[in-house]
Amino acid sequence: MSEKRVNKGNNIILKIENLQISFTQYERGLKQRTFQTVKGMDLEVSSGELTAVIGASGSGKSLLAHAVMGLLPYNASMSGEMYYCGEKLTKMRQEKLRGNEIVLVPQSLAYLDPLMKIGRQIKKNRKDEKINQRLADIFSRYHLKEEVAKQYPFELSGGMNRRILISTAMIENPRLVIADEPTPGLDLKSAKRVMEHFRELADMGAGVLLITHDLRLAIETADRIIVFHDGRTIDEAVPTDFQAENTLKHAYTKALWRAMPKNGFANESKNTDI
Amino acid sequence: MKNKTTGNRIAFIIRKLLRLALLLFVTSITSFVLMKASPIDPLQANVGQSALGTMSIEQIARLQAYWGVGGNPVKQYLGWAADFVRGDMGMSLLYHQAVSEVIAVRLQNSLVLMVTAWLLSGVLGLALGAAAGMNRGRWIDRGIKGYCLVISSTPAYWLAMLLLIVFGVWLKTFPVGLSVPIGVAAADVTFTERVQHFVLPALALSITGIAGIALHTREKMIEITESEYMLFARARGEKGWRLFWNHGFRNVLLPAITLQFASISEIFGGSVLVEQVFSYPGLGQAAVAAGLGSDMPLLMAVTIVSALFVFGGNMIADVLYGIVDPRIRKGGVGQ
Amino acid sequence: MREKNNRRQRVLAGLIFSVIFLAVVCIGGILCKQEAAATDFSRKNLAPCTEYLFGTDWLGRDMFARTLRGLSVSILLGMVSAAVSAAAAFVLGVISAAMGRTADSAVSFCIDWVMGIPHILLLILISVALGKGFRGVAAGVALTHWPSLARVIRAEMIQLKESPYIQIAEKLGKRKGYLIRKHMLPHLMPQFFVGLVLLFPHAILHESSVTFLGFGLSSEQPAIGIILSESMRYLVTGQWWLAAFPGAMLVLVVILFYEIGENLRKLLSPGSAHE
Numbered sequence: 001m002s003e004k005r006v007n008k009g010n011n012i013i014l015k016i017e018n019l020q021i022s023f024t025q026y027e028r029g030l031k032q033r034t035f036q037t038v039k040g041m042d043l044e045v046s047s048g049e050l051t052a053v054i055g056a057s058g059s060g061k062s063l064l065a066h067a068v069m070g071l072l073p074y075n076a077s078m079s080g081e082m083y084y085c086g087e088k089l090t091k092m093r094q095e096k097l098r099g100n101e102i103v104l105v106p107q108s109l110a111y112l113d114p115l116m117k118i119g120r121q122i123k124k125n126r127k128d129e130k131i132n133q134r135l136a137d138i139f140s141r142y143h144l145k146e147e148v149a150k151q152y153p154f155e156l157s158g159g160m161n162r163r164i165l166i167s168t169a170m171i172e173n174p175r176l177v178i179a180d181e182p183t184p185g186l187d188l189k190s191a192k193r194v195m196e197h198f199r200e201l202a203d204m205g206a207g208v209l210l211i212t213h214d215l216r217l218a219i220e221t222a223d224r225i226i227v228f229h230d231g232r233t234i235d236e237a238v239p240t241d242f243q244a245e246n247t248l249k250h251a252y253t254k255a256l257w258r259a260m261p262k263n264g265f266a267n268e269s270k271n272t273d274i
Numbered sequence: 275m276k277n278k279t280t281g282n283r284i285a286f287i288i289r290k291l292l293r294l295a296l297l298l299f300v301t302s303i304t305s306f307v308l309m310k311a312s313p314i315d316p317l318q319a320n321v322g323q324s325a326l327g328t329m330s331i332e333q334i335a336r337l338q339a340y341w342g343v344g345g346n347p348v349k350q351y352l353g354w355a356a357d358f359v360r361g362d363m364g365m366s367l368l369y370h371q372a373v374s375e376v377i378a379v380r381l382q383n384s385l386v387l388m389v390t391a392w393l394l395s396g397v398l399g400l401a402l403g404a405a406a407g408m409n410r411g412r413w414i415d416r417g418i419k420g421y422c423l424v425i426s427s428t429p430a431y432w433l434a435m436l437l438l439i440v441f442g443v444w445l446k447t448f449p450v451g452l453s454v455p456i457g458v459a460a461a462d463v464t465f466t467e468r469v470q471h472f473v474l475p476a477l478a479l480s481i482t483g484i485a486g487i488a489l490h491t492r493e494k495m496i497e498i499t500e501s502e503y504m505l506f507a508r509a510r511g512e513k514g515w516r517l518f519w520n521h522g523f524r525n526v527l528l529p530a531i532t533l534q535f536a537s538i539s540e541i542f543g544g545s546v547l548v549e550q551v552f553s554y555p556g557l558g559q560a561a562v563a564a565g566l567g568s569d570m571p572l573l574m575a576v577t578i579v580s581a582l583f584v585f586g587g588n589m590i591a592d593v594l595y596g597i598v599d600p601r602i603r604k605g606g607v608g609q
Numbered sequence: 610m611r612e613k614n615n616r617r618q619r620v621l622a623g624l625i626f627s628v629i630f631l632a633v634v635c636i637g638g639i640l641c642k643q644e645a646a647a648t649d650f651s652r653k654n655l656a657p658c659t660e661y662l663f664g665t666d667w668l669g670r671d672m673f674a675r676t677l678r679g680l681s682v683s684i685l686l687g688m689v690s691a692a693v694s695a696a697a698a699f700v701l702g703v704i705s706a707a708m709g710r711t712a713d714s715a716v717s718f719c720i721d722w723v724m725g726i727p728h729i730l731l732l733i734l735i736s737v738a739l740g741k742g743f744r745g746v747a748a749g750v751a752l753t754h755w756p757s758l759a760r761v762i763r764a765e766m767i768q769l770k771e772s773p774y775i776q777i778a779e780k781l782g783k784r785k786g787y788l789i790r791k792h793m794l795p796h797l798m799p800q801f802f803v804g805l806v807l808l809f810p811h812a813i814l815h816e817s818s819v820t821f822l823g824f825g826l827s828s829e830q831p832a833i834g835i836i837l838s839e840s841m842r843y844l845v846t847g848q849w850w851l852a853a854f855p856g857a858m859l860v861l862v863v864i865l866f867y868e869i870g871e872n873l874r875k876l877l878s879p880g881s882a883h884e
Contacts, residue, residue: 069509074411099511111506113521114601124510125520152600168510293721300722308738427863429814431821432837432856439849543729547818551841558729562822565733577734581725588725 012086013176013207014045014068019080021063021072038063039231041080045176045207050198052210052218054256055228061211065104065178068209070094084176099124103169105179105198109161112153119149122167131171138170142197162194169201177201177208188216195221215242215256227253283596290592294585298578302358305577306351309570316341316367316568341367342570354574364571368563373575376560381579384549384556388541390476395483395541396534403488404526407495408518418488425485430544434478434551441474448474475545475552482544487534494529498522528598535594538587542580617876624872627865631684634862638681644671645678645831657850664850667843672836676855679833680862682826686743687813690750694812695805698755699797702762706770707789716763720756728753729822732815736824746825750812758804765800769793799877807870810863817859833859 021038037060045051055061066072068082070091082089084097094102112121122138123131139146142163148156156164162182169177179198183191195210195217202208212218218225219239227235227250235250245263248254257263317337329337342350357364363373406418425433441447448470498504499522507521546558553559557576564573596602638645653669655661663672705716723731731753736745769775775792783791819825820834828835833855840851 071505071508095511095513098509104506104509106502106506106509111502113503113507113524115524115599116520124512125516152604154601155604297718297722297725301726304722304726305734308734311738313740314737423864423867424860427810427814427867428860429818429821429856431818432852432859435837435841435844435852435856439844439852443844443847443849539724539727542727543818546727546729547821550822561730561733565737566823568737573734577726577730580727580730584725584727585721588721 011047012044013047013084014043014089014209015081015083015086016041016043016064016068017081017083018042019064019067019078019082021060021067021076021078023073024075024077037231038067038078041228041231041233043209043226043233043236045209047175047205047207048202049223050195050202050208050210050221051224051226052212052222053226053228053233054212054215054218057213059228060231061213061228062180065180065209065211068094068176068178069098069102069104071098100172101174102176102178103172103174105165105169105177105182107181107184109153109156109165111165114153116152117149118151118153118156118164121153122149122164122171134171135167138167141170142167163197166194166197166201174201174206177206178211179208180211181213182210183212183214183217188220191217192220216260227256286596287593290589294589297585298581301581302355302574302578303351305574306347306354306570309568309573310347310350312568314568316343316570341568354571358575358578363575366564366569366572368567368569368572373571376572377557377575377579380555380557380560383554384545384558386472387476387479387549387554387556388538388545390472391479391483391545392534392538392541394476394480396487396530398480399484399487399534400491400527400530402484403491403530404495404518404522406488407492407499407526408522410496410499415492418492422485422489422492425482426489428482429547430478430482431547431551433482434475434548437474437478438551471552471554475548475554478548478551479541479544483537483541486537486540487530490533491526491530494526495522498525501525528595531598532591532594535587535591539584542583620872620875624869624876627869627872631862631865631869634677634858635681635684638677638679638684641674641677644674646670647674654848657854663854664848666839666848666851672851672854675831675836676833676858679831679836679855680858682830683813683816683833683859684809684862686747686826686832687750687809687816690747690816691754691808691812692805693751694754695758695801695808697751698758698804699762699801701755702759703766703789703797705759706763706766707785713763716759720759723753723756728815729818732819733822733824736819741824742827743830746816746819749819750816753815754808754812758801758808761804762797762801765797766793769796803870803874803877806866806873809870810866813859813863813866 019038019041020036022034022036024034041064043051043053053061053064063072063076067078068089072078084093084102087093098104112118116125119135123135135149136146138144139149144160144163144167148160148164165182177198182198183194186194191214198208198210199221210218210222215225219242222239225237225239225242226233227237229252235248235253237248237253241247242257245254245257248257317334339345354364361374363377365371366373366376369376402418402421406415409415504517504521507517512520542558545556546561548554549556549558550562557580560572561576561580563569564576647670649665649669651669652661652665653667655665655669657664661671661673663676665671666675701716701719705713726734732746732749735749735752739745739748769792775788778788778792816825817832817834817837820832821838822834823838825834826832828839836855837852840848840855843851
């Protein structure tokens with residue numbers, strides 16, 4: 001199965017080189033300070049592949065998604081190079097591509113407009129026959145009832161949330177899907193089921209970038225794993241590397257590996273801050 | 275489930291109505307006590323010291339009884355309240371007319387003015403506030419913010435005076451005062467004349483009303499643009515007018531309408547001042563006259579009527595959320 | 610973006626400028642008491658010129674001096690009554706947040722009650738009750754302006770009460786009075802201070818309005834409301850300057866008070882610094 005995945009990984013959809021993001025903030029009084037959250041991030045996402053970026057919560061990995069889409073907050077500044085399908089990803093291209101070829105799957109329903117019905121929201125208020133058909137197809141594929149389209153986000157039951165959020169990506173023709181922590185609070189079994197939907201998108205030819213803090217999920221579902229620590233990408237591995245400690249390269253990755261329950265938490269505190 | 279929510283809602287409305295009645299009761303006592311406490315002698319204020327000097331003791335006693343001087347205040351209040359509950363607001367001492375008649379005419383005049391200004395300032399304020407909030411930090415936002423700052427620093431009566439100077443005295447587009455021309459019987463006043471005398475006060479009131487709603491809408495709009503759902507909508511490629519229409523307007527409308535209902539008090543306050551400047555025969559002008567002339571029954575009635583509008587507006591604002599917002603309407607949140 | 614480094618300095622500069630300007634108006638008004646009252650029929654009804662910047666009125670009084678005088682009266686009166694109002698707001702806000710449900714609903718009833726009667730009407734009533742004049746308008750402004758700030762203080766207190774460090778201190782057995790004094794008040798002070806300053810412009814505007822309607826300061830005092838109400842009679846005859854300049858100065862003063870309040874807020878709360 002892993003062979004099939006590798007075969008598909010042919011075109012590089014997204015390539016990021018030395019991405020840096022910093023913020024300017026004011027403190028009480030007249031002081032202002034700048035702090036750098038992302039200090040050097042490199043990664044590649046290929047079509048048909050599921051690439052996971054793994055890092056601790058609050059490490060700034062979500063900024064990656066915002067940077068690619070051109071949606072960083074106004075007090076942020078960034079440097080580094082981003083390429084989409086081999087061409088430089090400029091502000092203008094970002095605006096043209098986002099929500100279209102580049103889609104984001106958010107963490108929770110809080111990212112949906114609370115006052116807009118689900119169906120209209122997924123369709124982005126488009127009303128033509130084609131989009132209606134598409135929505136119906138997606139709903140039947142995800143086993144969602146027709147009535148759901150007429151409900152508001154707060155009315156949805158927990159089980160549907162993920163499928164609804166992924167529908168927002170499915171309704172476009174994405175070539176790059178960025179999933180920002182798409183399985184918060186789910187146990188591994190349910191999370192894997194959600195990831196199957198992303199695998200489907202990859203099988204259709206899209207590149208999927210999974211941003212998560214859950215190493216086990218990444219190992220079980222991704223094709224490649226990029227380790228993000230202290231503002232930098234420090235390691236890149238394939239899931240099979242994680243079968244044993246000595247196939248891993250970087251000390252932090254090894255510490256992560258040891259911190260996994262089945263590997264017995266060994267020496268966790270001693271090694272993680274390398 | 276559905277019955278339960280309906281039951282809750284009815285209980286909620288009954289509680290609100292009880293509170294309203296209690297507030298009106300307290301308001302009537304407040305205005306009664308304040309008027310009674312006044313050291314201003316209504317006889318001196320209305321009849322005049324020199325006229326009083328020429329009167330006999332019986333005449334003065336009659337006048338004192340007329341203006342409600344002396345007597346037991348508790349009894350007076352209870353008598354007034356008993357009449358009021360039965361719909362009898364008493365006689366206006368200044369106008370020698372039933373208070374209900376004075377109020378009916380004045381309220382009608384004022385309502386035309388206030389409703390126009392309320393609608394105009396509401397629509398314009400919403401539009402300006404939304405435009406400013408969507409374009410935060412750009413020149414359009416700065417301009418609108420500046421306008422709001424200046425207007426909310428401008429007393430309504432001075433703005434009215436400026437309009438009077440420019441349009442009434444210099445350009446002579448509109449007449450200087452009074453809602454009907456002097457010396458013309460009310461029935462003979464043409465519609466055009468009425469409109470002419472109405473435009474400037476309505477304009478003054480609308481201009482002052484815009485600032486509050488615009489600033490509030492701007493704040494809400496900024497909150498909305500910073501929300502996660504707005505971020506996601508932008509990530510989905512929505513932008514500009516469509517982004518505003520699909521998500522911004524939808525979410526800002528309810529808070530804006532609610533505020534507009536809750537700000538009836540300010541519009542009323544503004545109308546008192548504007549009516550005074552334009553000698554517009556509305557409720558506000560009657561309130562000022564009643565206050566200056568110690569016309570207790572009239573002032574009490576004006577206070578209660580205006581309080582009724584203000585409380586009513588606040589109540590509508592409260593209830594509106596429950597009816598319009600699907601999250602509350604369908605009982606998803608807060609039940 | 611380019612002025613990023615100077616933004617805070619500019620806020621401070623704006624603050625200092627506004628304070629100095631208002632102080633000058635106030636002191637100027639106090640100093641020119643005689644000038645404001647001086648009548649001179651040889652110079653009546655003069656339009657604004659270099660000698661009389663704001664023109665003169667029908668008694669030949671210098672409108673510039675009168676405006677300054679009126680503004681200083683209004684500013685001082687507004688500040689005093691707003692301060693009283695703010696103190697009341699503070700006490701009631703703290704009571705309503707800290708003293709349990711009954712106190713809370715009592716205070717919130719009072720808020721609804723005061724907010725329910727249109728401000729102007731309540732001001733008129735209170736002013737009449739106290740026989741108009743300085744006392745009437747000062748008490749009126751003081752008694753009507755506390756509700757909004759009381760709400761802010763209450764909300765802030767409740768938020769503080771639920772913050773983890775207060776909860777922990779409470780679990781450690783600290784007494785309520787101690788908690789309020791040591792932990793809550795220091796946090797409330799900046800909020801309160803900003804709220805107080807932002808009450809000034811409201812108080813000044815309402816004072817001038819009530820005076821304009823004839824319920825405030827008596828006509829011997831050249832309060833700004835009196836000046837404007839007197840000018841009404843001369844509008845039709847074309848003496849626009851009697852209304853235009855004093856009113857414009859009043860607007861300027863109120864704007865500067867708002868600016869001071871906003872700038873203080875920016876300096877005291879780090880969160881709003883990006884505005």
